[in-house]
Amino acid sequence: MNLTDHEKAMYDGEHGRAKARAMDLLVRYGEALGAERLVETNNVAGAFNASTPSVQAIAEKGMEHVYSELNLDSDEVVEVPHMVAHTCQLITGIDNDNWELQGVDKSLVDMQRANEKYLGRRGVNMFATCTPYQVGNVPVKGEHCAWMESSAVIYCNSVLGARTNVEGKESTGAAALTGRIPYWGFHITENRRGTHLVELDIDVDDMMDWGLLGYYIGEVIGEEIPVLKGTGRQPDLIKLKHFGAAAASSGGVEMYHIPGITPEADSIEEAFGGRSIKGTFRYGAKERRETYEKLQSSTDKKVDFIMLGCPHNSIDQMALIAHMLENKKIHSDVQLWVHTPRAIKQVAERNGYIDAIREAGGVVMSDTCPAISRRLPAGTKVIATDSAKQAHYLPAITGVQGWFGSVSDCVDAALTGQWNGRV
Amino acid sequence: MDISTEAKPEAIELRGRKVVAGRAEGEALVTTETISGWGGINERTGTVIERRHEMRGVSFAGKILVFPGAKGSSGWSAYFHMTRLNGVQPAAMIFTRMTTKIALGAVVTRVPAITELDQDPLSVIETGDWVVVDADAGTVTVTKKSRR
Structure with a gap:
């Protein structure tokens, strides 16, 4: 692969061990793809968080171990410097406020918070959402990005006209430290x-x-x-x-x-x-x-969990749900979780939308979703969701039955405990 | 196995492009279906868990995994990365469709990997065949299970 002088210098360790290890990963990855060179990027959206039990053993040794192993694929443990590219954290496994409802162990919450502190100072912005384009990261047409999260990638390429492949945990980790990603796939005009x-x-x-x-x-x-x-x-x-x-x-x-x-x-x-x-x-x-x-994987009309907000809800979706639930109570056998980015949650709070949802018996979640966290309310057998993505993944991942329908079908199910949706 | 066969095992050689360097041999596990990483495999056992997948319940740990490639979430590489940390990664990967998910996934799984073969590996190789992957040489050598 052809490297510029600056890239060679990073590769050779002249800019520190972390960048050398990052370049090593990018070169191995670029050569695997058959890419001829790297391209500059100043927009990285990745998964840097430590919020699962499998990461715990590594995190106990120190957060630099997590980044070195899981974000750089490096056996050498390196000190992690400040990110050079604008970088944000995508969705995580734990809601910082509602972790008890999720059934998350306190030790995992502490690990995630310690990791956020470590990463935050190094320039990883804690958007903690699958929709960075809703909370301030809106790349412009033609901008080369290194994003994970398939629903964000397709939005970035198609709606915004910016350019990214589906990146992974290791390639975004390396891109954030070097400002480089392989020039391949959707970075190239002819492939679009x-x-x-x-x-x-x-x-x-x-x-x-x-x-x-x-x-x-x-x-x-x-x-x-x-x-x-x-x-x-x-x-x-x-x-x-x-x-x-x-x-x-x-x-x-x-x-x-x-x-x-x-x-x-x-x-x-x-x-x-x-x-x-x-x-x-x-x-x-x-x-x-x-x-x-x-999209229907359920035969049981009795519903016990309603999941709204995948991808994370916009403020207008929050307003609509609040309006539908105003002065109503959800069924006592049903739990309703509504998901929105933390930044939007703050606006929704100020507008009174959160109160309306809470007073009806619903929970507003941020930072995570049931598919990513693999956590549902205890005893959930039948879910209803307004998201085709969630209806696709949740039954496969958690073994529940699923209904898919409109927002009003789902809100109706929350209020009655019964699925009455139809196309 | 037909013990009356006199001929020595005849090997079939395929030629392709190195994705990840190295040499490995083992028994082939072949699927014509793409595999999901996140949500598609159990990273502690190396087992495919996707509902409706023809390999559901089968572990690829230590096998030469022959498949079209990756699908699904961008967590693909992270999950195959974890199979390596847990010691249940495949011995090598042979695949037909290049994507960023499979390229990065193969790199971080750190097993020999090869693609762009001159014959379709999904039809030449069957589960149970003995396969030698020499990624540096760009060769895949197949001894049919009927000849083993």
């Missing part, structure tokens, strides 16, 4: 063009519809780049956040184009960039219904 056309025969309107469309596209397209035709009404952040998360869960979609809406194509022709279309799919009422059925 559409491959398949998806023609819509029906209107896609609310958030649930966008989730269903995303889940369908991921299933049929896998890792290719869809171009959507006929989406009708203008989507917003909430809808595209759900659409992307769904497409990245059922398949491995990391980029899409909606000509006229997403920034890299004003027309179908521009989206394909002169390349031939590899395949065309039609999405109509039949596909919508079949996708809806696929």
